[in-house]
Amino acid sequence: MNSNKYLLHELSWVDIKALDKQSTVFLLPVGSTEQHGPQNPLGTDFLIAQYVARIAAKNSEIVYCLPTLPIGVASHHRNFAGTLWLKPHTFETMVKEVIHSVHYHGFDKLIVVNGHGGNTASIMQAISEYNDVHDMLCVLFEWWSDEELIKSIFGVPGAVHADAVETSTVWAACPDLVIPERFEGLTSAEKWGREIGGLFLSSRTDQFTETGIAGSLDGISKDKGQQALDAAAKKLVYVAEELSRYKK
Ligand SMILES: [Zn+2]
Structure with missing residues (x-):
């Protein structure tokens, strides 16, 4: 059915009720x-996750995309205007209760498509509980997690924050929202966070970067960003279709 309707909020309850319970996979974009x-929109993380999830749902007959959860665990960015955040516990509860709703309707397969590293621990808590206690098959998908792929496209070992990798990717996803005139003269922290004796010291972003950026800004490219989006969507379709066939 889903050749042109793959967003849950655009369908009716009758359509969802008619879906096959075993093979249907839901995607939950979170960010x-x-x-x-200064160059990227505040919504960068959820916009990328939503883009990848929606393209994947469009390209697979058994995949449907839930509405996006656009606010996550981000209090470490709070000294930059416009940042919104939830407590980790609140975010985890929101993810769990969306998973619970899907489970209640008789479906067992769901992929959380995450766009923000700060959300990962809370998502894993939610997923583990539903897989262990309720026998669901939930999976976490993060577009930047294939380091080999990121390296092959951008020539760096991984995405950091608002760096060339992420700027390119959101630029391709939302061409009107990135401001290339602001690329010139941007400063950036070499890496994410502070360290003591090689150990990560969690810290507020404003304590190590003036612009909010960490990681290299060399080689920002909308084309490379599109390659990253296409590769992520393709991999997500693969994972979803494997999950669809998976027998518990
Ligand atoms: Zn980000």
């Missing part, structure tokens, strides 16, 4: 509304 440097 954050937080500073991403």
Whole structure:
């Protein structure tokens, strides 16, 4: 059915009730509304996750996309204007209760498509509980997690924050929202956070970067961003279709 209707909020309850309970896979895009440097929109993380999830749902007959959760665990960015955040416990509860709703309707397969590293721990808590206690098959998908792929496209070992990798990717997803005139002269922290004796010291973003950016800004490219989006959507379709066939 889903050749042109793959967003849950555009369908009716009758359509959802008619879906096959075993093979249907739901995608839940989650992200954050937080500073991403002067050049990128505050919605960067959820906009990328939503883009990848919607393209994947469009390209697969058994995949449907839930509405996006656009606010996440981001209090470390709070000294940059416009950043919004939830407590980790609140975010985890929101993810769990969406999973619970899907489960209640008789479906067992769901992929959380995350766009923000700060959400990962809370999502894993939610997923583990539903897989262990309720026998669901929930999976976490993060577009930047394939380091080999990121390296092959951008020539760096991974995405950091509002760096060339992420700026390129959101630029391709939302061409009107990135401001290339602001690329010139941007400063950036070499890496994410502070360290003591090689150990990560969690810290507020404003304590190590003035612009909010961390990681290299060399080689920002909308084309490379599109390659990253296409590769992520393709991999997500693959994972969803494997999950669809998976027998518990
Ligand atoms: Zn981000």
